[in-house]
Each structure stands twice: as C-alpha cells, then as structure tokens.
Amino acid sequence: xxxxxxxxxxxxxxxxxxxxxxxxxxxxxxxxxxxxxxxxxxxxxxxxxxxxxxxxxxxxxxxxxxxxxxxxxxxxxxx
Amino acid sequence: xxxxxxxxxxxxxxxxxxxxxxxxxxxxxxxxxxxxxxxxxxxxxxxxxxxxxxxxxxxxxxxxxxxxxxxxxxxxxxxxxxxxxxxxxxxxxxxxxxxxxxxxxxxxxxxxxxxxxxxxxxxxxxxxxxxxxxxxxxxxxxxxxxxxxxxxxxxxxxxxxxxxxxxxxxxxxxxxxxxxxxxxxxxxxxxxxxxxxxxxxxxxxxxxxxxxxxxxxxxxxxxxxxxxxxxxxxxxxxxxxxxxxxxxxxxxxxxxxxxxxxxxxxxxxxxxxxxxxxxxxxxxxxxxxxxxxxxxxxxxxxxxxxx
Numbered sequence: 425x426x427x428x429x430x431x432x433x434x435x436x437x438x439x440x441x442x443x444x445x446x447x448x449x450x451x452x453x454x455x456x457x458x459x460x461x462x463x464x465x466x467x468x469x470x471x472x473x474x475x476x477x478x479x480x481x482x483x484x485x486x487x488x489x490x491x492x493x494x495x496x497x498x499x500x501x502x503x
Numbered sequence: 504x505x506x507x508x509x510x511x512x513x514x515x516x517x518x519x520x521x522x523x524x525x526x527x528x529x530x531x532x533x534x535x536x537x538x539x540x541x542x543x544x545x546x547x548x549x550x551x552x553x554x555x556x557x558x559x560x561x562x563x564x565x566x567x568x569x570x571x572x573x574x575x576x577x578x579x580x581x582x583x584x585x586x587x588x589x590x591x592x593x594x595x596x597x598x599x600x601x602x603x604x605x606x607x608x609x610x611x612x613x614x615x616x617x618x619x620x621x622x623x624x625x626x627x628x629x630x631x632x633x634x635x636x637x638x639x640x641x642x643x644x645x646x647x648x649x650x651x652x653x654x655x656x657x658x659x660x661x662x663x664x665x666x667x668x669x670x671x672x673x674x675x676x677x678x679x680x681x682x683x684x685x686x687x688x689x690x691x692x693x694x695x696x697x698x699x700x701x702x703x704x705x706x707x708x709x710x711x712x713x714x715x716x717x718x719x720x721x722x723x724x725x726x727x728x729x730x731x732x733x734x735x736x737x738x739x740x741x742x743x744x745x746x747x748x749x750x751x752x753x754x755x756x757x758x759x760x761x762x763x764x765x766x767x768x769x770x771x772x773x774x775x776x777x778x779x780x781x782x783x784x785x786x787x788x789x790x791x792x793x794x795x796x797x798x799x800x801x802x803x804x805x806x807x808x809x810x
Contacts, residue, residue: 481663484625488671491632499637 433459435468441483444476532564532640532678533573535772536699536721536730539639539676542669544646544694546683547703552715554588554644555596555737556703557682559746561642562600565607571719571735571748572776581607582638584620584631586648589613599737599744608636612648623650623661628668641672644682669696699724706734714739731756731774757784758793 433454435447451465451472460468496502530539537543537560547553563570567578585593590611597603612619621627622643627650635641643649650665672679681697694700700723706716715737721730734749753774760770771781788794 477659477663480625481667484628484664484667485671487625487629488632488667491629492671492675495632495637 431459438472438475438479441476441479444472444479447472529676531576532579533560533570533575536573536724537564537640537678537680539678540673541678541699542673542681542697543679543699543701544681544683544697545701545703546685547717548685548705551703551705551717552737553682553703555715556717556719556735557642557644557680558583558596558600560680561607561640562604564640566604569777571733571746572753572774572780574777578604578606579639580636581640581642582635583607583609583642584644584649585609585611586620586643586645587612588644599739599742601743608638620649621651621661622668623664625664628664631668638677640678640680642680642682646681646683666696694723697723706736714744753780754784754787754791754793757781758788761785761788761794 433450435450436443438444438447448469451460451469454460455462455465532538532541545553545556559570561581561583562568563573564575564579565581567575569575588596588611590613593609593611597609603609610617610620618630620631622631650661669679699721702720702722703717704720706718715735717735719733719735721732724730731753733753736747738745738747753776756774757770760773765773767778767781771778774780774784776784785794789796
C-alpha cells in the first residue's frame with residue numbers, strides 16, 4: 425500500500441442533510457485520492473451519520489410543532 | 504452562586520417556581536392506570552385477544568363508559584390505528600358492541616386509497632398528524648405493523664422517528680396505547696418506551712381459539728399502589744359481545760387489602776374499581792367469611808347518654 429499524502433482536508437459545514445451528504449461524497453473522494461485511509465473515512469462517516477440522524481430528528485420535531493400549531497389554529501385554539 | 508447558576512443555563516426551579524410553572528394539567532382517561540400522558544404497552548402471544556382488549560379500552564374512553572371495572576370519567580377523542588386486522592375483521596369485531604361511539608375514529612390499514620402508514624418515517628408521522636382528529640388517546644395496533652423496522656431496532660433512524668412521536672404525544676398530553684406481540688425472549692419488545700406495561704397471559708382454563716380470554720398482568724406502572732392481575736373473557740351471544748372479568752378473584756384481594764388497613768380510596772385504586780364495587784365486593788367478602796361481620800351501626804350505639 426502506498427504511503428498517504430498527509431494533508432489537511434476540508435469537509436463542508438454539516439448544517440443540513442444536503443451538506444452531510446456532500447461531506448460523505450467528499451470523504452469518498454479523499455479516499456480515492458489516497459489522502460486518507462478507508463478505515464479513517466469510515467470512522468468520520470460514522471460521525472457524519474450521527475450528525476445526519478440528529479438533523480433528521482430536529483427537522484421532524486420542528487415539523488411536528490408546525491403541524492400542532494396548524495391544528496390549534498384550525499380548531500380556533502390559542503397558539 | 505447566582506453567576507454559577509446562570510453559567511450552567513439549566514432552568515433550575517425553586518419549589519414555589521416549580522409549583523407555579525404552567526404545566527398542562529394531567530387528566531384521567533381510564534383511572535387508575537390510563538391518564539393523559541401515559542404511554543402504555545399491551546403485549547402477549549398471537550391470538551390471545553390483544554386487539555379485543557385495545558378495542559375495549561378505546562371504546563370505553565371514547566364513550567365515557569366502563570370496561571373491566573375501570574370507568575372513563577367522560578368521553579374523549581380516540582384514534583385507533585390498525586396495522587394488521589383490516590377493515591373487514593375490524594367491522595366484525597366492532598359489530599359485537601353496537602354503534603361506534605362518535606369520538607372513536609378507526610383507520611384500518613387496508614382502507615381504500617390509503618397508503619400504509621409507517622410511523623418509523625417522517626412521512627408517516629406527518630401524514631398521521633396532518634389527518635388525525637386531535638386524539639386524546641392514540642391506539643397503535645400493532646407497533647410491529649405500524650413501525651416495523653423501528654420495532655425491531657434494526658433501523659436507528661426509524662427508531663428515532665418513533666421516539667420523537669412518542670415524546671411529542673407525551674408533551675402534548677396525549678395518551679398512547681401500543682399493542683405488540685411478545686418478543687422472542689418472551690418479554691415486551693418496546694417496554695423501555697412505555698411507562699405502563701400490561702402483559703396478557705393465557706387464562707388457566709383457556710381453550711384454543713374462540714373468544715378472547717386472558718389474564719392481564721401489570722408488569723410496570725407508576726401507580727402509588729399496585730395493580731393486581733385481572734382475568735377477563737369476551738363472551739358472545741347472538742352476535743353481541745359482553746366482557747366478564749374476575750370479580751370473584753377481587754373479593755379475595757379486597758379482603759386482604761382491607762385487613763391490611765388500607766383506606767377505601769386506596770383499595771379502589773389498587774383494584775382499579777369504582778366505589779360502588781368496593782361495597783359490593785366487601786359485602787361478598789363478609790358473606791364468605793373473609794372479613795368479620797358488619798358491626799352495629801353508629802345510630803344504634805349509645806353516645807353521650809342521650810337516651
């Protein structure tokens with residue numbers, strides 16, 4: 425196995441699902457370019473997966489609050 | 504010290520602040536075990552009568568009537584989500600009990616034009632909440648069918664979504680009754696998600712097939728006093744169904760509790776019975792010699808030399 429070209433690398437800020445997906449794509453590219461090992465990428469990928477779950481849960485939670493507020497409005501209740 | 508408290512950003516409340524905090528009121532749906540923020544789980548082997556029990560509970564809460572000795576204080580909106588039976592079988596079962604209460608909405612999994620709900624997904628939860636009747640009790644029958652991957656813990660994301668829904672229901676003071684099959688190890692699959700767990704076990708004299716007949720065992724509760732097991736059976740005659748439950752067993756339990764010195768209120772709570780049942784069962788216990796005979800009434804005793 426050839427030696428890694430150790431360089432700092434950048435991943436996108438993971439603010440939403442799209443940017444987490446983008447970060448995963450970047451990781452795969454870094455492995456392909458031999459900048460990081462596949463095992464290292466897998467560890468980072470797991471971190472990103474946790475981040476994706478947290479974002480998905482937060483998004484769902486916000487959506488439920490919105491639906492609840494809409495329901496209250498339709499029933500003529502106080503917000 | 505004040506600075507330290509501010510630095511933590513934890514909303515630590517003093518006792519008066521805690522008492523004054525605007526918490527939504529908790530109300531009883533089917534006392535003593537089902538209140539507006541209960542997450543209850545009913546589980547048992549296939550064919551024992553879990554769905555019949557869930558329908559009975561849903562019916563009582565929706566109509567403000569009694570079921571197995573528990574009485575709903577007033578009618579509440581109930582949404583029953585079916586994941587296994589389907590419209591035809593649900594219709595047959597409901598027909599046993601007469602006209603459906605107006606507050607009871609039922610969603611069969613095979614309803615025409617409706618895609619199957621998966622409560623382990625954002626889409627499923629959004630569809631549920633966008634179309635529901637603002638229920639005060641949500642019945643999920645069964646969890647395995649309505650959130651399959653989340654139930655089996657195979658998919659973390661689906662489990663997250665289901666937990667999110669359960670948390671939301673609790674925060675908005677909506678009770679949920681989850682029905683589920685016994686897991687391979689014989690235990691409840693989702694007991695950790697519930698704050699009340701009812702296990703259905705075959706009654707001692709249960710025959711294969713036929714009507715629902717089981718014992719209800721409360722394995723996990725947050726009640727101040729224990730909830731005793733109940734034996735229940737659905738009897739059908741001429742197309743009408745009627746539940747029978749173990750008043751006889753309760754006589755023994757009531758007598759034991761009275762002998763322990765528990766108050767009438769605590770005994771009623773422990774047995775999950777109404778006040779009128781307390782007197783009936785107590786009289787029966789006296790007849791059987793489980794309690795001493797009734798003493799002379801107060802009006803008959805001499806007090807203060809008034810005679």
